[in-house]
Amino acid sequence: MxxxxxxxxxxxxxxxxxxxxxxxxxxxxxxxxxxxxxxxxxxxxxxxxxxxxxxxxxxxxxxxxxxxxxxxxxxxxxxxxxxxxxxxxxxxxxxxxxxxxxxxxxxxxxxxxxxxxxxxxxxxxxxxxxxxxxxxxxxxxxxxLLRVGERWVGSVVATGFDALVNARANRMAWPRGSARYTLAVLAELRTFTPLRYSLVVDGTARELDAMFVSVGNTTSFGGGLRICPQADPYDGLLDVTIIHPVSRARLLRLLPQMRSGRFAADPCVEQLRARSVRVAQGAGTAYGDGEELGATPVSVELVPAAVRVCLP
CATH class of the missing domain: 3.40.50.10330 (Probable inorganic polyphosphate/atp-NAD kinase; domain 1)
Incomplete structure (x- = not known):
């Protein structure tokens, strides 16, 4: 009961x-x-x-x-x-x-x-x-949970800059913890430029340039970066965070604010809620829960009450 x-x-x-x-x-x-x-x-x-x-x-x-x-x-x-x-x-x-x-x-x-x-x-x-x-x-x-093809994801599906950082961090043996993610950010930021995306959000298509597009079931990735600060794993919706093109210096200033989620108030940040989203980004790769999911395009669907978890 x-x-x-x-x-x-x-x-x-x-x-x-x-x-x-x-x-x-x-x-x-x-x-x-x-x-x-x-x-x-x-x-x-x-x-x-x-x-x-x-x-x-x-x-x-x-x-x-x-x-x-x-x-x-x-x-x-x-x-x-x-x-x-x-x-x-x-x-x-x-x-x-x-x-x-x-x-x-x-x-x-x-x-x-x-x-x-x-x-x-x-x-x-x-x-x-x-x-x-x-x-x-x-x-x-x-x-x-998020369903991506045959795979299931609990936290965030990352593409674009986020995915590049994720891939680099996974290759690094040192340091441990969130410091590894921070160093990976700095390394990728040196040469990064905005990427072309094709999105379909609940059936509505759009084309845009963006630094990255992240799809969240819960709030954070990268050891506590609150990329989808309003995400709720009980509400039956997924959250989409888009950072539109900005300079590398401005993106660097935003990154520390991801610890608290304050970055979301910046005009370059767009947030959406949906039940499904299809993300295509050239030859980009998507990551979910920090694990490689494969090349885009990826279709991400929110599945309500997908698992039962022992919780307080």
């Missing part, structure tokens, strides 16, 4: 829930592995059965998440950063959409450098105890 806020107990209390926990042991500079006994101990103390699956590579993580999704567990939980969250939500959403995952919920234990999806759902990436408590309580809420 749901409460008025849409929260539903994932179990009825008569039997322990089964949690499949897929862990990136290198997340948080190895802190995820160090914290793992505390996490599993608290979950087991709460009466849950916990299977831990440790990944040694991105490919193995994807395979383990798929295995966990089909294991019969009631909760597929992931411990790591945005990459792990992306794998988890994609696996749960695919099974839910195919009517194969009835009752399967997603659990998040953010332990990476970005944690934008978890942050967008109200989880504090710096409070491990609180996040494990949320998972232990096993109360779920239906959350919207």
């Amino acid at each position: 749901s409460d008025p806020d849409g929260l539903t107990p994932a179990r009825d209390g008569s039997a322990p829930a089964s949690i499949a926990l897929v862990v990136n042991p290198t997340a948080a500079k190895g802190g995820a592995l160090t914290s793992l006994p505390r996490v599993t101990g608290r979950l087991r103390d709460a009466g849950h059965e916990v299977e831990v699956l440790l990944s040694r590579s991105p490919d193995e993580a994807a395979a383990l998440v798929d295995r966990a999704a089909t294991s019969g567990a009631g909760v597929l939980a992931v411990m790591g950063g945005d990459g792990m969250a992306h794998l988890g939500l994609d696996a749960v959403a695919r099974r839910t959409a195919a009517d194969l995952g009835a009752g399967l919920a997603l659990g998040l234990v953010p332990a990476g450098t970005g944690n934008d999806f978890a942050r967008g759902l109200g989880l504090d990436p710096h409070d491990l105890e609180a996040n494990v408590g949320v998972l232990a309580a096993a109360r779920t809420r239906a959350v919207d």
Whole structure:
């Protein structure tokens, strides 16, 4: 039975829930592995059965998440950063959409450098105890997702300047965290010029030049940059942020304001809400949750209540 806020107990209390926990042991500079006994101990103390699956590579993580999704567990939980969250939500959403995952919920234990999806759902990436408590309580809420072809995205689909920065940041081994994104911004900004876009927003087509176009389900990407500051993962709409052509110096001045979302008040920024958008940008590449989605054009659709997530 749901409460008025849409929260539903994932179990009825008569039997322990089964949690499949897929862990990136290198997340948080190895802190995820160090914290793992505390996490599993608290979950087991709460009466849950916990299977831990440790990944040694991105490919193995994807395979383990798929295995966990089909294991019969009631909760597929992931411990790591945005990459792990992306794998988890994609696996749960695919099974839910195919009517194969009835009752399967997603659990998040953010332990990476970005944690934008978890942050967008109200989880504090710096409070491990609180996040494990949320998972232990096993109360779920239906959350919207973005569907891009066969892929599912929880936070933001980035194109243009944002996508170039994302690609560069993914190639950088140092530094960690949001500082890596900042350095990638400065490197890309040296030669960047506005790009030609073709957009179709809820069936209405337009051509424009822009620095970038981002499509958000939650507010942030890049470790807390609030590129879609009004995005709400429960409202049944996606948010589109367009930054129209500006000088490189002006774009550089706007970037720090993305931490708070204040940049959106600048006249060069346009924000839209829609249910679907098609984005084409020459030979550009789109990224979702920090992961490469492929070349544009991409069609992004908001799917209401696509997954159930363990939330406060």
